[in-house]
Amino acid sequence: MGDTILTMKGIDKSFPGVHALDHVDLEIRKGEVLALMGENGAGKSTLMKVLTGIYKKDAGTITYEGREVEYTDPRHAQEDGIVIVHQELNMMGHLTVAQNIFIGREPRAGLFIDDAKMNADAKKLFGQLNIEIDPQETMSRLTVGKQQMCEIAKAISHKAKIIIFDEPSAALTDAEIEQLFKIIRGLRDQQLGIVYISHRMDEIKQITDRVTVMRDGCYVGTLITADCTKDDIINMMVGHVIYEDPKTESHVRPDAPVVLKVEHLNAGRMVRDVSFELHQGEILGFSGLMGAGRTETARALFGADPKESGEITIKGKKVDIRTPEQAVAAGLGYLSEDRKRFGLALKKSVTENSTLTCLPKYCKGPFLNQKEERKVTRKYVEALNTKTPGIDQLVVNLSGGNQQKVVIGKWLIGDSDILIFDEPTRGIDVGAKQEIYELMNQLVEQGKSIIMISSEMTEILRMSDRIIVMCEGRITGELGIEEATQARIMHFATLRS
Amino acid sequence: MEKKKTETHRPLLRSFGAQQVIVIGVIVVLFLFFSVASASFRRYTTVVTLCNYMYYILLMAIGVTFPLITGGVDLSIGTGIICYSIVGSYMISQKGMPVLGGMLVALLLALIIGFVNGIIIAKLDLPPFITTLCTMMIARGLGSILTGGLSGVWPMAGSPGGWCRSIFKITVGGRVIPIGMIWMILLVAVMSVILRRTRVGRYIIAIGSNKEALRLSGVNVVKWQVIAYLISGLFAGLSAISYACTFTNITPGTGAGLELDAIGGAIIGGTSMTGGSGSIFGTFLGVLVISLLKTGLPYIGLQANWQQIITGMVLIGAVAIDMAKRHQAE
Numbered sequence: 170m171g172d173t174i175l176t177m178k179g180i181d182k183s184f185p186g187v188h189a190l191d192h193v194d195l196e197i198r199k200g201e202v203l204a205l206m207g208e209n210g211a212g213k214s215t216l217m218k219v220l221t222g223i224y225k226k227d228a229g230t231i232t233y234e235g236r237e238v239e240y241t242d243p244r245h246a247q248e249d250g251i252v253i254v255h256q257e258l259n260m261m262g263h264l265t266v267a268q269n270i271f272i273g274r275e276p277r278a279g280l281f282i283d284d285a286k287m288n289a290d291a292k293k294l295f296g297q298l299n300i301e302i303d304p305q306e307t308m309s310r311l312t313v314g315k316q317q318m319c320e321i322a323k324a325i326s327h328k329a330k331i332i333i334f335d336e337p338s339a340a341l342t343d344a345e346i347e348q349l350f351k352i353i354r355g356l357r358d359q360q361l362g363i364v365y366i367s368h369r370m371d372e373i374k375q376i377t378d379r380v381t382v383m384r385d386g387c388y389v390g391t392l393i394t395a396d397c398t399k400d401d402i403i404n405m406m407v408g409h410v411i412y413e414d415p416k417t418e419s420h421v422r423p424d425a426p427v428v429l430k431v432e433h434l435n436a437g438r439m440v441r442d443v444s445f446e447l448h449q450g451e452i453l454g455f456s457g458l459m460g461a462g463r464t465e466t467a468r469a470l471f472g473a474d475p476k477e478s479g480e481i482t483i484k485g486k487k488v489d490i491r492t493p494e495q496a497v498a499a500g501l502g503y504l505s506e507d508r509k510r511f512g513l514a515l516k517k518s519v520t521e522n523s524t525l526t527c528l529p530k531y532c533k534g535p536f537l538n539q540k541e542e543r544k545v546t547r548k549y550v551e552a553l554n555t556k557t558p559g560i561d562q563l564v565v566n567l568s569g570g571n572q573q574k575v576v577i578g579k580w581l582i583g584d585s586d587i588l589i590f591d592e593p594t595r596g597i598d599v600g601a602k603q604e605i606y607e608l609m610n611q612l613v614e615q616g617k618s619i620i621m622i623s624s625e626m627t628e629i630l631r632m633s634d635r636i637i638v639m640c641e642g643r644i645t646g647e648l649g650i651e652e653a654t655q656a657r658i659m660h661f662a663t664l665r666s
Numbered sequence: 667m668e669k670k671k672t673e674t675h676r677p678l679l680r681s682f683g684a685q686q687v688i689v690i691g692v693i694v695v696l697f698l699f700f701s702v703a704s705a706s707f708r709r710y711t712t713v714v715t716l717c718n719y720m721y722y723i724l725l726m727a728i729g730v731t732f733p734l735i736t737g738g739v740d741l742s743i744g745t746g747i748i749c750y751s752i753v754g755s756y757m758i759s760q761k762g763m764p765v766l767g768g769m770l771v772a773l774l775l776a777l778i779i780g781f782v783n784g785i786i787i788a789k790l791d792l793p794p795f796i797t798t799l800c801t802m803m804i805a806r807g808l809g810s811i812l813t814g815g816l817s818g819v820w821p822m823a824g825s826p827g828g829w830c831r832s833i834f835k836i837t838v839g840g841r842v843i844p845i846g847m848i849w850m851i852l853l854v855a856v857m858s859v860i861l862r863r864t865r866v867g868r869y870i871i872a873i874g875s876n877k878e879a880l881r882l883s884g885v886n887v888v889k890w891q892v893i894a895y896l897i898s899g900l901f902a903g904l905s906a907i908s909y910a911c912t913f914t915n916i917t918p919g920t921g922a923g924l925e926l927d928a929i930g931g932a933i934i935g936g937t938s939m940t941g942g943s944g945s946i947f948g949t950f951l952g953v954l955v956i957s958l959l960k961t962g963l964p965y966i967g968l969q970a971n972w973q974q975i976i977t978g979m980v981l982i983g984a985v986a987i988d989m990a991k992r993h994q995a996e
Binding site: 222412471492493494496497498503505510511512513514515517518521525526528532535537539580583602 | 876917943
């Protein structure tokens with residue numbers, strides 16, 4: 170453990186109506202990875218935004234390398250060596266890797282940009298990180314993982330002394346995460362201070378040295394990672410214990426009828442000859458690596474993307490689904506993995522979002538029956554325990570977990586019998602996650618059937634009655650929950666044909 | 667109990683935003699300014715002139731508010747209204763149709779152009795700006811070809827079919843009464859209800875907020891997007907009728923730029939350029955600003971060119987407010 174490089178003391182920040190940070194302390198040390206944990210809305214991002222000068226603090230001090238600093242512009246923080254690698258990457262897709270890294274400070278040769286030097290410098294940076302990326306490649310052609318590495322290279326080129334990773338693994342495959350960790354360890358060994366924000370408990374145990382936990386804008390405490398268990402951290406985050414036990418046996422009745430039968434579904438490169446059955450009251454887990462074709466399968470099934478061939482039978486009846494409209498009419502509901510892009514009208518109210526799937530039901534002739542609409546919305550806000558100041562609140566102002574509940578409510582109000590949950594708990598804090606799991610269990614008890622696509626192994630093992638594993642657009646394996654293990658799933662997930 | 671009360675009142679409050687309050691202030695200031703600056707502005711005829719401008723701009727603006735809310739635009743309405751009213755006059759004077767028939771033909775043509783716009787944009791997924799720019803050119807050419815470049819003439823007051831002029835103003839005891847304003851207020855009310863209280867309105871707003879989310883909710887977005895352009899077409903047709911009944915003489919090949927008065931009015935009234943929000947009452951206020959400028963500026967000696975400059979500046983102000991609101995929201 171190295172010396173302290175930065176301390177934040179008594180940081181206080183209020184927004185109208187919210188006390189976002191309540192005298193928070195944080196200490197970053199050289200040569201150490203510090204995990205910053207807390208549920209969504211706990212104040213992690215706000216704290217980092219105060220540190221880098223995006224927000225102005227109301228009170229408290231920041232001491233960096235022995236002197237007090239207060240940044241008013243993130244660029245100043247960057248020049249001083251404090252850099253954030255954002256969850257959403259800020260890259261210009263049309264430019265090359267090197268152009269992205271050196272944007273705004275290109276090496277010059279007279280009037281012109283010295284491309285040769287720029288590419289060579291970029292190459293040197295990648296060498297430092299021990300990774301192989303062509304500096305002249307167009308950014309948009311790289312995988313998300315590689316793009317992130319470019320962002321890290323950019324951070325280093327700023328002579329960073331502190332790098333903050335904001336949920337860096339959210340969009341990465343396991344192999345990419347492995348490589349990311351290698352890089353982070355390398356940076357740590359070069360005596361940089363690293364702050365690592367993530368919801369994934371396993372990663373925290375793997376990569377970090379200390380954990381600082383925040384809750385409701387307050388500093389809760391700091392633990393040495395090696396000396397604590399997952400449950401210790403979760404307890405600090407939520408204040409009560411949650412166990413993540415896997416399911417041991419299927420909860421589906423043996424005589425449960427098949428509600429959905431998909432045969433030889435083909436759609437593009439990512440969905441090749443996919444066939445499976447879903448029983449009533451079943452949670453069918455779809456596992457696989459990033460890019461295995463699970464979301465594509467769901468979208469083709471739902472009519473969101475065109476399909477080439479395949480037969481779909483719902484409750485014994487052949488259905489022709491070419492648009493989402495037909496899918497909804499057939500009783501399907503699809504919760505997209507990207508709720509902000511595909512699930513919600515963010516700048517509209519909870520009410521307006523809730524009835525989108527079945528607005529005709531809440532109309533008298535062409536007119537909206539707003540009384541009924543508000544009644545049903547209120548009912549589901551209460552049933553799902555959605556935390557919102559009111560049903561007229563704009564969805565954009567809700568936290569991720571509560572936004573997800575609005576999407577779930579939307580499909581429940583629409584009365585879909587077969588629900589496809591695509592990454593239902595992505596970007597959602599531990600407490601809300603638990604609630605969504607309970608909700609899914611309640612739904613299948615009520616006779617609904619669920620297809621759950623998830624990249625989180627613990628989630629798959631905990632929720633599914635049966636597991637289908639995909640790899641490169643094909644179904645490579647099927648496991649009953651009794652026989653499923655992480656190793657078996659991984660075996661099928663990497664079974665390339 | 668108290669909480670419930672505020673909840674039920676919120677949606678109305680939201681449709682009447684801060685921007686509307688500012689616009690009402692601007693209208694009052696403009697009115698006072700012109701009244702002080704020019705004695706002749708303070709006469710009754712000013713009201714009549716103001717109304718003449720307001721009718722056709724407002725009708726276009728109400729219509730175009732719908733495509734704007736979907737996140738699109740309809741540029742074809744300006745040359746459109748000239749084209750439709752010329753075709754109407756052609757039917758009346760050359761084909762011997764009654765005035766009502768001419769009006770219906772004009773409306774039908776407007777609906778066809780609106781439908782074509784809608785299909786190209788919604789079904790073929792072409793950008794609204796380009797699509798309606800092209801139909802704008804088509805409409806301009808169409809009117810001129812039909813009349814061989816001659817002006818279209820609608821019946822004068824007193825001549826056969828002259829009744830059409832009294833749709834918008836009647837003379838009682840030597841005094842002109844702009845009764846068209848009654849229809850305008852009625853239409854503003856009806857279209858407000860359609861936007862706020864019907865399924866069409868809800869879907870059109872939802873298309874502007876997140877079209878893909880709406881599609882994945884199982885809604886036929888193509889249909890509702892086409893309807894937005896149909897509404898725009900319908901109101902361009904109504905605007906053409908009001909234009910014909912007010913101004914009688916229609917010069918072919920003109921009309922380009924009129925759509926900007928309408929779109930400008932909608933934007934000044936708070937309709938977002940990126941879609942998802944807007945109100946008909948706001949559009950009404952915005953058009954009142956534009957019409958006040960058109961009517962008032964000549965009284966202080968500023969003619970057409972100056973009007974354009976000032977309208978442009980007012981628009982920038984309105985857009986700046988829209989952007990500021992958005993930044994604040996984020």
